[in-house]
Amino acid sequence: MTVRWDIFCTVVDNFGDIGVTWRLARQLVAEHQCAVRLWVDDLRAFERLCPQIDITLGEQWQQGVQVCHWPEIWPSTDAADVVIAAFACQLPSAYMDAMAERQTTPLWMNLDYLSAEDWVIGCHGLPSVKYKHVQKYFFFPGFREGTGGLLREAGLLERRQQFQQDAQAQRIFLEALGVHRTPGSRLISLFAYENAGLASWFDAMATDTHASHVLIPEGRVLGDVQRWLGIDGLKAGAVQQRGALTVQVLPFVRQDQYDQLLWCCDFNAVRGEDSFVRAQWAGRPLLWHIYQQEEDVHLEKLEAFLRLYTHGLSQPAEKAISGLWRSWNAGLDMAEHWKMVDQQQQELLEHAQAWCLEQASRPDLAAALVKFYVNWI
Amino acid sequence: MKTGKELKPGTVIRLENDPWLVQKAEFTKSGRNSAIMKTKLKNLLTGYKTEIVYSADDKLDDVILDRKEATLSFISGDTYTFMDTTDYTMYELNAEDIESVLPFIEEGMTDVCEAVFFEERLVSVELPTTIVRQVDYTEGSARGDTSGKVMKPAKLKNGTELSVADFIEIGDMIEIDTREGGSYKGRAK
Numbered sequence: 001m002t003v004r005w006d007i008f009c010t011v012v013d014n015f016g017d018i019g020v021t022w023r024l025a026r027q028l029v030a031e032h033q034c035a036v037r038l039w040v041d042d043l044r045a046f047e048r049l050c051p052q053i054d055i056t057l058g059e060q061w062q063q064g065v066q067v068c069h070w071p072e073i074w075p076s077t078d079a080a081d082v083v084i085a086a087f088a089c090q091l092p093s094a095y096m097d098a099m100a101e102r103q104t105t106p107l108w109m110n111l112d113y114l115s116a117e118d119w120v121i122g123c124h125g126l127p128s129v130k131y132k133h134v135q136k137y138f139f140f141p142g143f144r145e146g147t148g149g150l151l152r153e154a155g156l157l158e159r160r161q162q163f164q165q166d167a168q169a170q171r172i173f174l175e176a177l178g179v180h181r182t183p184g185s186r187l188i189s190l191f192a193y194e195n196a197g198l199a200s201w202f203d204a205m206a207t208d209t210h211a212s213h214v215l216i217p218e219g220r221v222l223g224d225v226q227r228w229l230g231i232d233g234l235k236a237g238a239v240q241q242r243g244a245l246t247v248q249v250l251p252f253v254r255q256d257q258y259d260q261l262l263w264c265c266d267f268n269a270v271r272g273e274d275s276f277v278r279a280q281w282a283g284r285p286l287l288w289h290i291y292q293q294e295e296d297v298h299l300e301k302l303e304a305f306l307r308l309y310t311h312g313l314s315q316p317a318e319k320a321i322s323g324l325w326r327s328w329n330a331g332l333d334m335a336e337h338w339k340m341v342d343q344q345q346q347e348l349l350e351h352a353q354a355w356c357l358e359q360a361s362r363p364d365l366a367a368a369l370v371k372f373y374v375n376w377i
Numbered sequence: 378m379k380t381g382k383e384l385k386p387g388t389v390i391r392l393e394n395d396p397w398l399v400q401k402a403e404f405t406k407s408g409r410n411s412a413i414m415k416t417k418l419k420n421l422l423t424g425y426k427t428e429i430v431y432s433a434d435d436k437l438d439d440v441i442l443d444r445k446e447a448t449l450s451f452i453s454g455d456t457y458t459f460m461d462t463t464d465y466t467m468y469e470l471n472a473e474d475i476e477s478v479l480p481f482i483e484e485g486m487t488d489v490c491e492a493v494f495f496e497e498r499l500v501s502v503e504l505p506t507t508i509v510r511q512v513d514y515t516e517g518s519a520r521g522d523t524s525g526k527v528m529k530p531a532k533l534k535n536g537t538e539l540s541v542a543d544f545i546e547i548g549d550m551i552e553i554d555t556r557e558g559g560s561y562k563g564r565a566k
Contacts (some may be wrong), residue, residue: 112408126428129432
């Protein structure tokens with residue numbers, strides 16, 4: 001019998017929430033034959049990732065997933081076998097009543113945020129509150145044994161490897177985005193929010209002897225890029241050159257295109273959670289702009305990831321990449337650490353590939369969720 | 378009513394009509410600005426133990442508890458005997474019932490603690506916010522710092538380790554803030 005899943009997503013910030021839940025929903029359908037309803041409170045944000053959707057519809061089917069608008073006034077509906085509240089979102093009270101009224105008690109999970117901190121292992125899979133007799137569980141993604149793992153579709157790494165070995169496929173993909181790569185130049189993708197460190201990083205690349213080509217999908221960092229260039233009105237398609245640095249603005253791309261963009265690049269600057277994970281699957285050195293939290297809690301999370309990620313690196317490479325990440329997240333001068341990263345690029349590339357394989361040796365998040373459900377029943 | 382964030386060792390909450398003692402509570406900031414409290418709970422009726430994670434804003438029924446002043450009488454293995462300071466009644470607790478304050482419990486301590494009772498049964502003990510303990514071992518001052526900002530490790534008589542100011546020496550009495558795991562506050566006057 002097909003297991004029914006309801007995934008609830010409130011769009012709080014940019015495309016991370018919907019990005020993760022949309023990937024998860026599709027994977028549960030495609031690889032685990034689940035019937036999935038994805039409840040989203042903001043279809044406009046979703047439309048950027050999935051342009052085929054009709055934002056006027058209350059429900060519709062997309063890639064095998066029943067996409068439902070999560071309205072303010074909750075419609076009467078049955079609860080599913082498995083209910084996922086993504087990123088600690090609050091379920092509608094009427095839906096919680098529906099969960100409690102089911103003949104077979106559903107599995108209710110809070111799919112929490114990704115963190116490399118030690119406490120995650122101790123909290124993953126533990127029970128939480130009950131609503132009537134329905135027990136909630138905490139499910140934590142993570143990078144280590146004892147966590148829920150990372151979202152990774154079947155065959156992802158094989159597709160990536162094939163693409164990275166196919167120069168023509170890369171050229172065709174980039175040209176479709178209007179990108180003409182100069183041979184020998186270093187290709188970099190940049191997805192970030194406002195960052196005071198950007199100017200120093202761009203300065204370093206502009207004055208480098210080695211050419212860099214930075215691809216920037218439209219987003220919040222463009223304000224800083226405009227200031228650095230000294231121009232206004234940067235839009236998709238714009239190409240600007242300053243010294244050895246070429247800056248190019250790309251249109252917002254779909255998830256699968258974004259993957260390919262990451263696979264093409266020699267270095268990827270990402271932010272939040274979804275793009276952070278995808279950059280790791282790209283097997284290329286990366287720079288993470290972590291979500292900023294009150295009381296600088298995010299810096300502890302950054303250090304926790306760095307401790308894991310840099311394990312096995314030589315001291316100069318560790319110092320280079322850790323220093324770059326810390327500078328970026330503090331909005332500090334990037335020049336010195338960027339030069340160090342450049343000097344360690346071969347080791348950092350090999351390390352990124354090894355890290356990717358190590359992470360891929362563990363069950364992916366969707367499989368771990370399904371297993372959790374199977375064990376629970 | 379208590380929120381998940383307010384849970385601390387010694388709190389008793391009611392879950393499905395049973396009273397559960399919070400033996401351990403670890404607060405953690407999760408992603409974005411949400412937070413969780415991981416708890417170790419003991420059912421006061423059956424003795425069954427479990428671990429539960431609460432969101433910081435989860436609402437929980439707390440149980441009104443009786444509190445009395447008590448002092449440590451003696452320690453025998455894992456059993457800690459406390460005495461009611463008014464009627465001299467003796468009460469026993471296991472080490473795991475006072476896990477959170479255990480690092481600062483030692484033979485001969487004279488602190489007046491708060492004994493927590495559920496239906497006339499001692500379930501937990503809370504230490505005063507500030508206690509004074511003697512430093513049993515610490516290295517000598519490395520830099521001669523007197524500001525109190527440079528810290529070094531030190532050991533108490535019961536083996537508990539904590540960071541103290543660089544100028545603290547063996548035998549010094551120090552003040553410890555017992556909240557949130559316990560931390561050095563200053564040299565005792």
